[in-house]
Amino acid sequence: MGYQTEFALFTDKPYDSDIIRHFREVNEEARRAINPQGYTSNDSSWNSYEKDLKEFSLKYPEILFTLFGSGSDAGGDYWKLYVKNGKSFMAIGELKYPRFNESKLS
Numbered sequence: 001m002g003y004q005t006e007f008a009l010f011t012d013k014p015y016d017s018d019i020i021r022h023f024r025e026v027n028e029e030a031r032r033a034i035n036p037q038g039y040t041s042n043d044s045s046w047n048s049y050e051k052d053l054k055e056f057s058l059k060y061p062e063i064l065f066t067l068f069g070s071g072s073d074a075g076g077d078y079w080k081l082y083v084k085n086g087k088s089f090m091a092i093g094e095l096k097y098p099r100f101n102e103s104k105l106s
Contacts, residue, residue: 004043004072007033009053012064019063023056043072050090053083061085 009030011019020038024031029052033044046052049067057065064084071077078093 003045005033005046005077006040006043006070007046007049008040008068009034009038010066010068011060012066016063019060022059023053027052027056050081050083050088053081054086054088057083058086 009020009023010016013019017037020034021036024034024036029044029046029048032042033040033046033049035041049069053065053067057063061084064082067081067083069077069079069081078095080091080093082089082091
């Protein structure tokens with residue numbers, strides 16, 4: 001069993017479920033990882049998600065796909081992958097804590 005991630009996929013179109021269903025029809029890993037509405041179906045070891053989504057996005061070049069990922073790392077592994085027309089950008093989430101402020105002690 002590999003590293004497990006929860007995925008959620010959305011597009012910038014109001015009725016994106018037809019596109020997401022199409023992606024699931026042509027990609028077995030996507031079918032295991034997300035449901036027809038794009039939400040997590042099962043934790044998955046879908047390692048080729050970026051390559052798969054870049055290839056699929058060429059079928060819908062005007063649509064922006066956003067894939068959210070939340071990994072099983074206890075320290076927090078959160079990211080968004082933006083994909084449009086075969087190109088991608090990965091944004092890694094950051095966990096931040098405010099600086100200590102003594103005046104907030106009660």
